[in-house]
Amino acid sequence: MYAEIIASGTELLMGETQDTNSSYLGSRLPALGLEVRQITLVGDHLERYAEVLERSWRRNPFTFTTGGLGPTVDDVTREAIAQVMGEQVQVDEEQRQVLLRLFRSRGQQDMPARNIKQAWLIPSARAIPNGVGTAPGWWAEKEGRVIVALPGPPRELSLMWDGHVVPQIKERVKGSVVLTRTIKTIGLGEALVDEMATEVLGVANPYVGTYAKPDGIYLRVIARGGTEAEARRLLDPVDHKLRAIFGKNVWGVDDESVEETVGAMLRGRGLTLATMESCTGGMLASTITDVPGSSGYFRGGVISYTNELKIASGVPAHLIEAHGAVSEQVASAMAQAARARLGADLGVGVTGVAGPEALEGKPPGTVYIGIADARGAKATAYRFPANNRTLVKRRAVTSALIALRASLLEG
Amino acid sequence: MYAEIIASGTELLMGETQDTNSSYLGSRLPALGLEVRQITLVGDHLERYAEVLERSWRRNPFTFTTGGLGPTVDDVTREAIAQVMGEQVQVDEEQRQVLLRLFRSRGQQDMPARNIKQAWLIPSARAIPNGVGTAPGWWAEKEGRVIVALPGPPRELSLMWDGHVVPQIKERVKGSVVLTRTIKTIGLGEALVDEMATEVLGVANPYVGTYAKPDGIYLRVIARGGTEAEARRLLDPVDHKLRAIFGKNVWGVDDESVEETVGAMLRGRGLTLATMESCTGGMLASTITDVPGSSGYFRGGVISYTNELKIASGVPAHLIEAHGAVSEQVASAMAQAARARLGADLGVGVTGVAGPEALEGKPPGTVYIGIADARGAKATAYRFPANNRTLVKRRAVTSALIALRASLLEG
Numbered sequence: 001m002y003a004e005i006i007a008s009g010t011e012l013l014m015g016e017t018q019d020t021n022s023s024y025l026g027s028r029l030p031a032l033g034l035e036v037r038q039i040t041l042v043g044d045h046l047e048r049y050a051e052v053l054e055r056s057w058r059r060n061p062f063t064f065t066t067g068g069l070g071p072t073v074d075d076v077t078r079e080a081i082a083q084v085m086g087e088q089v090q091v092d093e094e095q096r097q098v099l100l101r102l103f104r105s106r107g108q109q110d111m112p113a114r115n116i117k118q119a120w121l122i123p124s125a126r127a128i129p130n131g132v133g134t135a136p137g138w139w140a141e142k143e144g145r146v147i148v149a150l151p152g153p154p155r156e157l158s159l160m161w162d163g164h165v166v167p168q169i170k171e172r173v174k175g176s177v178v179l180t181r182t183i184k185t186i187g188l189g190e191a192l193v194d195e196m197a198t199e200v201l202g203v204a205n206p207y208v209g210t211y212a213k214p215d216g217i218y219l220r221v222i223a224r225g226g227t228e229a230e231a232r233r234l235l236d237p238v239d240h241k242l243r244a245i246f247g248k249n250v251w252g253v254d255d256e257s258v259e260e261t262v263g264a265m266l267r268g269r270g271l272t273l274a275t276m277e278s279c280t281g282g283m284l285a286s287t288i289t290d291v292p293g294s295s296g297y298f299r300g301g302v303i304s305y306t307n308e309l310k311i312a313s314g315v316p317a318h319l320i321e322a323h324g325a326v327s328e329q330v331a332s333a334m335a336q337a338a339r340a341r342l343g344a345d346l347g348v349g350v351t352g353v354a355g356p357e358a359l360e361g362k363p364p365g366t367v368y369i370g371i372a373d374a375r376g377a378k379a380t381a382y383r384f385p386a387n388n389r390t391l392v393k394r395r396a397v398t399s400a401l402i403a404l405r406a407s408l409l410e411g
Numbered sequence: 412m413y414a415e416i417i418a419s420g421t422e423l424l425m426g427e428t429q430d431t432n433s434s435y436l437g438s439r440l441p442a443l444g445l446e447v448r449q450i451t452l453v454g455d456h457l458e459r460y461a462e463v464l465e466r467s468w469r470r471n472p473f474t475f476t477t478g479g480l481g482p483t484v485d486d487v488t489r490e491a492i493a494q495v496m497g498e499q500v501q502v503d504e505e506q507r508q509v510l511l512r513l514f515r516s517r518g519q520q521d522m523p524a525r526n527i528k529q530a531w532l533i534p535s536a537r538a539i540p541n542g543v544g545t546a547p548g549w550w551a552e553k554e555g556r557v558i559v560a561l562p563g564p565p566r567e568l569s570l571m572w573d574g575h576v577v578p579q580i581k582e583r584v585k586g587s588v589v590l591t592r593t594i595k596t597i598g599l600g601e602a603l604v605d606e607m608a609t610e611v612l613g614v615a616n617p618y619v620g621t622y623a624k625p626d627g628i629y630l631r632v633i634a635r636g637g638t639e640a641e642a643r644r645l646l647d648p649v650d651h652k653l654r655a656i657f658g659k660n661v662w663g664v665d666d667e668s669v670e671e672t673v674g675a676m677l678r679g680r681g682l683t684l685a686t687m688e689s690c691t692g693g694m695l696a697s698t699i700t701d702v703p704g705s706s707g708y709f710r711g712g713v714i715s716y717t718n719e720l721k722i723a724s725g726v727p728a729h730l731i732e733a734h735g736a737v738s739e740q741v742a743s744a745m746a747q748a749a750r751a752r753l754g755a756d757l758g759v760g761v762t763g764v765a766g767p768e769a770l771e772g773k774p775p776g777t778v779y780i781g782i783a784d785a786r787g788a789k790a791t792a793y794r795f796p797a798n799n800r801t802l803v804k805r806r807a808v809t810s811a812l813i814a815l816r817a818s819l820l821e822g
């Protein structure tokens with residue numbers, strides 16, 4: 001069964017905002033039995049929008065739109081759907097009350113006059129509640145074909161998607177289910193992964209693809225079946241086979257992040273963690289604390305952007321003098337100092353050169369990562385592609401978390 | 412003058428690869444006098460591709476395609492252009508020699524048979540040299556309308572774009588230049604911004620649009636003129652008017668990030684900065700250190716995820732006891748402690764509840780930001796939408812940087 005996605009926003013056409021909503025939806029629709037035929041990005045322009053929407057609505061059982069549900073004159077999605085379905089918009093009293101309550105809960109007694117657009121409906125549309133923002137979505141259905149209008153802010157969209165849209169699609173679409181599984185490996189090159197996975201590659205269903213990512217090589221399994229059970233019967237054996245082949249090189253599955261994997265290990269063992277970082281500038285701690293519940297195991301960290309602060313935080317001055325601040329010795333000492341000063345079971349130290357300038361004669365991309373636990377400390381040297389400061393930081397953070405995971409697996 | 416962009420690749424529709432080529436082109440076309448009317452993503456499917464291409468070619472002087480120029484059967488761009496223009500593809504001897512030389516220079520005596528597709532041309536197309544890969548682009552022109560076919564790999568595309576396509580477009584398109592200006596505001600809701608900007612909204616040229624972003628509401632001015640000077644004469648008065656209307660609520664312009672704005676102010680005044688953060692978990696320091704050269708003014712930071720670490724870092728224990736760790740008083744004390752302990756001119760303290768759980772009876776989204784300088788310290792309370800931990804952190808970081816900017820403006 002076919003679907004199309006239409007994303008609206010002049011800023012998308014001008015390259016100012018990257019449209020991530022369409023790929024969010026595109027990656028989720030196949031598992032619901034919907035094949036994406038086309039994605040179209042249009043400006044905030046009623047006539048052009050309606051033209052694209054009409055074409056999609058006429059030929060697809062499902063059309064998904066994102067954006068254009070705000071309160072301004074630029075927000076034309078509601079008008080476009082009304083036009084395509086040949087109906088008139090009108091203020092829905094229930095939706096008006098929802099909006100008024102929302103504004104009151106935010107301490108505003110009056111709703112700005114223009115927000116009334118967000119209470120509009122047409123006879124063929126029902127409102128989809130927005131758990132976060134002011135814009136409800138629309139589930140509009142006429143002549144057996146559906147237009148689902150979703151808001152542009154990704155967080156509002158994903159909440160609405162999971163909570164309201166997916167259950168309704170599942171009820172509607174039966175018969176062809178696509179299941180996927182992503183196995184995330186680290187420590188092996190793409191060509192080697194390809195070779196090791198030979199026996200499951202080159203098959204149409206389940207299809208296995210390999211993808212090089214900043215945090216390793218991913219293997220993606222896509223299985224299609226008439227029912228979920230049938231798709232699962234195809235998927236599971238390949239999933240098990242890949243896990244057996246790659247063993248300890250597998251660090252996560254599907255949406256799992258390495259910070260979640262490490263967090264779950266720390267929580268499971270009742271261990272605490274502290275960090276001392278220089279070149280990553282706080283990104284390591286920030287990534288660790290992106291995980292809900294991380295305050296249960298993360299004690300804190302120091303961002304030692306100067307040598308004085310490294311020394312004041314417990315790194316021996318003579319090590320910096322002898323080896324330089326960017327060295328294995330200092331990375332180990334930072335890990336040990338973080339562990340000791342912050343009273344944690346494990347310490348991580350990261351020192352390196354984020355760029356664009358070299359430091360202590362070491363080129364951008366040079367990074368040392370130390371891990372300390374009750375058994376002592378050790379450090380590893382890394383050399384990342386140095387073309388982008390934030391990317392060097394990001395790779396150093398991922399590598400530090402993967403090193404921490406390896407250390408926990410040994411311990 | 413209008414243009415459309417068509418990106419091909421089934422992986423784009425499945426959300427496996429993000430289409431960054433279209434936004435690359437979209438951000439560059441307006442300055443060349445071309446307005447992007449639509450961007451379409453299609454699968455590797457000749458019939459669907461040709462349908463979209465034909466519609467675009469019939470109505471636009473320029474169509475740009477990306478992808479589908481590889482050697483496999485999935486690469487259908489050349490076939491689609493031939494079909495739309497009603498011509499036959501044939502092997503071009505010159506292009507065949509170019510390909511053979513390329514394979515030989517890579518140490519391969521034989522060219523794989525399927526690569527011969529990459530030497531195809533049609534009578535209405537010229538080849539555009541590819542400085543990196545095997546796929547030449549096409550400049551196809553018939554009935555006064557142009558299709559420019561560019562390869563999918565971003566590096567091949569950008570080299571071809573700058574070296575060959577831009578000069579040809581400049582020769583062709585005269586007389587219409589588009590200039591844009593983005594004014595970034597903070598502290599006002601979208602509806603209010605819309606209301607305040609009423610007098611410049613609803614005009615076609617220069618056109619003003621409003622966009623809600625995590626770091627405030629953006630106003631985007633788009634001016635078109637026959638020459639750059641003419642476009643500027645339209646743009647500048649609106650630009651000045653908006654800055655006058657929004658005054659101190661404006662924190663940046665165009666691509667400027669608030670961390671860059673603050674960094675430039677610190678560098679210009681020879682001031683140094685230190686941070687102490689709890690709920691943002693290092694994201695504030697990480698954002699500050701995303702700016703190249705930040706080691707010139709950023710001394711470092713402490714991530715005090717526990718009360719012990721706050722106290723050990725210089726926050727008076729009695730303040731935490733009296734007011735709780737999540738309080739204005741502690742935010743101020745954290746800013747002062749960061750400044751004093753790390754020997755910086757300015758200190759920022761951030762304490763709050765990232766969620767999903769409440770803390771000390773305060774709901775997720777509650778954040779206090781303290782700024783300390785030689786004059787003393789003060790803190791401000793914030794309440795962010797609490798639906799997502801990383802988003803609360805991101806908003807707290809942006810607000811802290813904006814508060815720091817405001818403090819620098821006063822000082």
